[in-house]
Amino acid sequence: MGKTIKTIYTLIILSIxxxxxxxxxxEINTLTVSKDKIEFPKxxxxxxxxxxxxxxxxxxxNPASDWLTLSxxxxxxxxxxxxxxxxxxxxxxxxxxxxxxxxxxxxxxxTISQPSSEYLYELTANRVYINYNHIAGSVSMIITSDAPEWxxxxxxxxxxxxxxxxxxxxxxxxxxxxTNTETVERKTSIILSAEGAPTTEIPVTQKAxxxxxxxNPVEPDITGMSSTATEIANKIKLxxxxxxxxxxxxxxxxxxxxxxxxxxxxxxxxSGFDAIRLPCSWNQYADQNTAEISSTWLNRVKEVIQxxxxxxxxxxxxxxxxGGWLENNCTPGSQEGINTKQKAFWEQxxxxxxxxxxxxxxxxxxxxNVDDAAQMAVLLSYHQTFIDAVRSTGGKNAYRVLVxxxxxxxxxxxxxxxxxxxxxxxPNRIMAEIHYYTPWNFTGLTKDExxxxxxxxxxxxxxxxxxxxxxxxxxEESTVDANFQLMKSQFVDKGIPVVLGEFGAMRRSALPxxxxxxxxxxxxxxxxxxxxxxNASGLLPFYWDNGGLDNLASGxxxxxxxxVYDQQALDAxxxxxxx
Numbered sequence: 001m002g003k004t005i006k007t008i009y010t011l012i013i014l015s016i017x018x019x020x021x022x023x024x025x026x027e028i029n030t031l032t033v034s035k036d037k038i039e040f041p042k043x044x045x046x047x048x049x050x051x052x053x054x055x056x057x058x059x060x061x062n063p064a065s066d067w068l069t070l071s072x073x074x075x076x077x078x079x080x081x082x083x084x085x086x087x088x089x090x091x092x093x094x095x096x097x098x099x100x101x102x103x104x105x106x107x108x109x110x111t112i113s114q115p116s117s118e119y120l121y122e123l124t125a126n127r128v129y130i131n132y133n134h135i136a137g138s139v140s141m142i143i144t145s146d147a148p149e150w151x152x153x154x155x156x157x158x159x160x161x162x163x164x165x166x167x168x169x170x171x172x173x174x175x176x177x178x179t180n181t182e183t184v185e186r187k188t189s190i191i192l193s194a195e196g197a198p199t200t201e202i203p204v205t206q207k208a209x210x211x212x213x214x215x216n217p218v219e220p221d222i223t224g225m226s227s228t229a230t231e232i233a234n235k236i237k238l239x240x241x242x243x244x245x246x247x248x249x250x251x252x253x254x255x256x257x258x259x260x261x262x263x264x265x266x267x268x269x270x271s272g273f274d275a276i277r278l279p280c281s282w283n284q285y286a287d288q289n290t291a292e293i294s295s296t297w298l299n300r301v302k303e304v305i306q307x308x309x310x311x312x313x314x315x316x317x318x319x320x321x322x323g324g325w326l327e328n329n330c331t332p333g334s335q336e337g338i339n340t341k342q343k344a345f346w347e348q349x350x351x352x353x354x355x356x357x358x359x360x361x362x363x364x365x366x367x368x369n370v371d372d373a374a375q376m377a378v379l380l381s382y383h384q385t386f387i388d389a390v391r392s393t394g395g396k397n398a399y400r401v402l403v404x405x406x407x408x409x410x411x412x413x414x415x416x417x418x419x420x421x422x423x424x425x426x427p428n429r430i431m432a433e434i435h436y437y438t439p440w441n442f443t444g445l446t447k448d449e450x451x452x453x454x455x456x457x458x459x460x461x462x463x464x465x466x467x468x469x470x471x472x473x474x475x476e477e478s479t480v481d482a483n484f485q486l487m488k489s490q491f492v493d494k495g496i497p498v499v500l501g502e503f504g505a506m507r508r509s510a511l512p513x514x515x516x517x518x519x520x521x522x523x524x525x526x527x528x529x530x531x532x533x534x535n536a537s538g539l540l541p542f543y544w545d546n547g548g549l550d551n552l553a554s555g556x557x558x559x560x561x562x563x564v565y566d567q568q569a570l571d572a573x574x575x576x577x578x579x
Contacts, residue, residue: 029055029103033110040114044086049110051080055103064096064112089117091196120196121147130175130190132206133288135337138176141202145169147194156188159204179336180206210291210340213347214389220398224357228428229401232358233497236314237535238577239275239542240268241502243554246301247279247320257547263562265307271557271564272574276308277501277542279320279366282345291344298352309359316403316499316542317353318363319345326382327368330375339385346389354395362390363403363433363501370407376417379407384422391425401429403499409435411483415490431540432491435502436530438483439475443505443526446552456508456515459529462522467515480530484537492538500534504544507566510551524572531576543573 034050051058059074060082067090071083095113126142143150145168152164152173162174180186185208192200227235242264248255268276278301285297301317308315319342321327329338346362353360364386370379383404390397404422406414411434424430437443442455448469456470457463463471487498505523509516527543534541549555549565556573558565 026104029053029105031055031058031100031102031105031108033100033108035110036108037111038084038113040086040112042089042115042117044088044114046083046085048081048083051075051077051082051100051102053078053102053105055105058100058102061099061101062096064094064098067094067114068096068112084112086114089120090114091118091120092116119198121145121194123147123150123192123194123197123200125192125200125202127202129202130204132177132180132204133337134180134207134209135340136177136179136333137337138174141173141175143171143173143192145194145197147197150192150194150197153191153193154188154204156186156204158186158206159188159190177204177206179209179340181209183208183211207289210344213292213344213351214392216351217392218354218394221395222399223396225396225399227358227401229431229497230428230495232314232361232401233431233538233540236275236540238273238531238573239277239314239316239540240273240556241277241279241542241544242304243279243544243546245279245547246304247281247322249281249284249323252300255547258559260304260307261562262307262310264557264559265311265313267557267562267564269311269313271570272577273313275314275316275540275542277316277363277499278304278308278318280317281322282319282349283322283325283341286345291341293345293348298348301349302353305353305356305360309356312359314359314361316361316363316501317349318366318403320366322366326365330368330370330378330382332374332378335378335381339381342382342385343389346386347393350390350393350397350400354393354397357396358399358401361401361403361431362386363405363499365405366501367409367435368405368407370417371413373417376407379405380420380422387422387424387430399426399429401431403431403433403501405433405501409433409501411436411486415486418490421496428495431497431499432487433499433501434487434539436480436483436500437503437505438479439472442472442475454508456511456519457522458505459522459525462518462525464515464518477529480533484533484539487539488537498539500530500539500541502544503530503534503541504554506552506554507569508552520568524568527569528572528576528579531573532579535577541577 031053038047057076060070062068062070062073067086067088069085072080093116098110098112100108123145130139143166147168150166152161158178160176185205187205190202190204242260244255245252245257245260252259280301282293285294286292305315305317326338326342364383368379370376387402390400390402406418414434421430439455441452442458445454448454453469455472456467458472459476491498505526508519511519531541545554545556547555547559549558556566556570564570
């Protein structure tokens, strides 16, 4: 009995122990995060937080998954770094809560928020306004956007766009304006827009057309203008360019030469020249809005012409390179605008110089860059505008001899492309013009090139027996003869005199000893031969003198002392003109 009680007692104790053990509390996991709130800027961005737990795994519930991206949403690491990113803007403020759980730990919450933006996308242009001159022109505009699509619009029919729509990224749009032929400025706006992006308005203005400068045309006056182009050509045997002076960009003395004086013209006349070619710049002296040329400059040019006429010399006045506004724009797209400036300039030049007699000739341009038939057609329109503008001013200009340039003033190109001349109501009052610097290896090349060496010498009797590398290999006497014959057949034989407006060869005075002596002798022979053959072919030779007296220059006269500097070259030119 006692044993039984003892057994029962033991069972009761064991049951109590088992009950107590079974009633002990279950172990709780730990879970912490480094942040409870993350605020993104309105443009979005990135952030991060850390998770620490002893649970076997953890998980993140992300109800903002449509705008919030997480680098991790679950894991088994005891320590983890979670990155967050927002890549879009929102028009309304947004907020959501991330719930992080791990084992039986209490969940942890992180509040995520982003403020609203006025726009979802960026849309910008690199121009805040566009201002055109009155002539046709084009500008480029760079548009940068992250919008899916953007649009350009305007109510101006005189604007054309290379494209009106685009997509995200960087796009360059060319915007062209037609020539404004009205006498009032015109204005419009270009609207750049995209859904969800700011709208930009870009003001556009275009200046009014140049006014007419033929404001006081007079009746034709033939007094002192009786000679035809052919008759004047027969009076010119040797001409001289006052180079690098009136055409100098920056002013008459900016290219190193002094101002032209009557004493210089007297020296040139006394030295045997009977004509002056006067390269001249105009654009830098003109108002860029109205094309009005400074009266001070017009008077200065008139003064120089008067020096020449007073010394009984013929004068060819041109529009030279002049910044390239005409010469570099012999294209259909530039044609209308360039013609308006050509007209405005020549109306003013011709009116201001109208009272000079036939000793003054006008030349349309200098060396227009033309390489094909389409560009040649444009050049002819520039020449036609020149002729019409000069003639319209009346007076002696109604009979003045005018000079028009061949394409590039190159003989072969002119022979190929200049198949007709511009129209003129007066017979035999037009001359053509070409230039001659052949072979360039001799006349202008300053260093040996892969395609050919410099020629230090020229002419069949002037080749070096020691410096074979710099002997001419082309472009000698037979080339001169053939080229000049082309111009004789194309123009002179048809009653159109040809002005050889520029020719010459630079002086390589840095060459040593016998090399220099042979070079100078051959240069003198070149000048004599070209001058002689030009006259024989009916071409009017004008030597190019840039005023320089140093190495690689072509000056014959010292313009500061009014003395002859290069007697050898001068003698060669005079001999060529008189033999």
